[in-house]
Amino acid sequence: MSDTSLPFRPATEETPLTRRLLIGVAVLGLALLVFAPLAAVFTEALADGWAAALASLGNHDARSAIQLTLIITAIAVPMNAAFGIAAAWFITKFDFRGKAFLITLIDLPFSVSPVVAGLCIVLMFGANSLVGGWLVAHGFPIVFALPGIVLATMFVTFPFVARELIPVMIEQGRAEEEAALTLGAGGWRVFWTVTLPNIRWALLYGVLLCNARAMGEFGAVAVVSGKIRGQTATMPITIEMLYNEYLSVAAFSMAALLTALALLTLLLKTALERRHADALAASHRH
């Protein structure tokens, strides 16, 4: 069957020349768009050596930015995981009118510019708005403070989990859950023992993507945070400010750290995928 001396080739296979050309273009594209910028970030960060790079990350404002980004991610990602599961569950397990519209609505944060999203939050919760004024008067400011930044981040990253889950849950249908019900299990038990295990891989993907985006969000956060150094400036905001002040080593060191966090997320995903390749394949068969 696999006699290579035959002049025939499978219908889906290109000629050797086209193949090499295509591979070349792909590699070139990857190198230009992904590897070169990555390398540049780390080179710039280390332009004055390791000591200078590390020192720039050690000062008060830098630490505050790193801490803030981690706190925001730690709040926004679990919240969006919970909301995403709830939304996907609601959409896939019930039949109701306006379902298609709701699915479109979930994608809204992807189509609206983050800056516009940020402005909406300022309009709704700013000190000059009805709600915002009341909240500020009671010592709970939203805009230019942590709650606003978390809100903006959650808005921008909301679709990731729900979008990963909806197709998987539609494909799996309701039969397994119904079976669990007929076997006497209550709603929560069905969720924990049947629904959740069946969607765990899609959920993990969604959470990792959501996490990467939450750490890196700039536009919406830039509007609602007020960019107060050492207080509401997140890592991406700090990078921009440092760069605008020509503090190249400091800016790129922070950028390198942010990139490393994102790469770590991807690495985690790859490792999990490899470890559980069998389980993954099994849950996709059927």
Next chain:
Amino acid sequence: MHIDIDEISKQFGATAALHPVSLAIPSGALVALLGPSGSGKTTLLRILGGLEFPSSGRVLFDGQDATHLSVQDRRAGFVFQSYALFRHMTVFDNIAYGLTARPRATRPEKAEIARRVTRLLDLIQLPHIGARFPSQLSGGQRQRVALARALAIEPRMLLLDEPFGALDAKVRKELRQGLRDIHDTTGLTTVFVTHDQEEAMELADLVVVMSMGRIEQIGRPQDIRARPASDFVRDFITV
């Protein structure tokens, strides 16, 4: 347990899946719901199992009104058309599910659960597959595991939706006998859905012929053959 279906109807939006239908199923009977696609067989079975609620009418179990009884409280062993085995659990855990899901007060001990699962695996004549996952089973094996899982909860009745639908002719014949045997040993009132008239006639004590949401005829196989109640029934059973 005897089941009475009293003037049950079911609307899905504008479509009437069931016009008012009535049916009395004697205790311990093996009943076939027979009819072409879309005749309302699955809908009626799901109403019995508590997965769907009727638009009007009543369901009675042993004379007690069970119309509003929750799916969990019905204790109906349900075998789904696609089997619906839990894909992330072993065969053992699938069969044990209904027992481990019980509230602590009535849940058997671990050793007792294991004993019962082993007995059920013997009953379906697959004693050595407890550690496998559903994706590692053949269609016929999956069907039998689904049956064992439904039996594990010590159900009051057995409801099967096209239990042999997805299998080849030879396996169908074997499993038919298997279902008959299990019915005879457990004595459970059993209702199964099929669109195969030969299967219904051969296996069931009582055949319910359905068409377009209505019951056309109820009777023993030989009576339906001898005296079809309508042209539809005559055509359907002489394919």
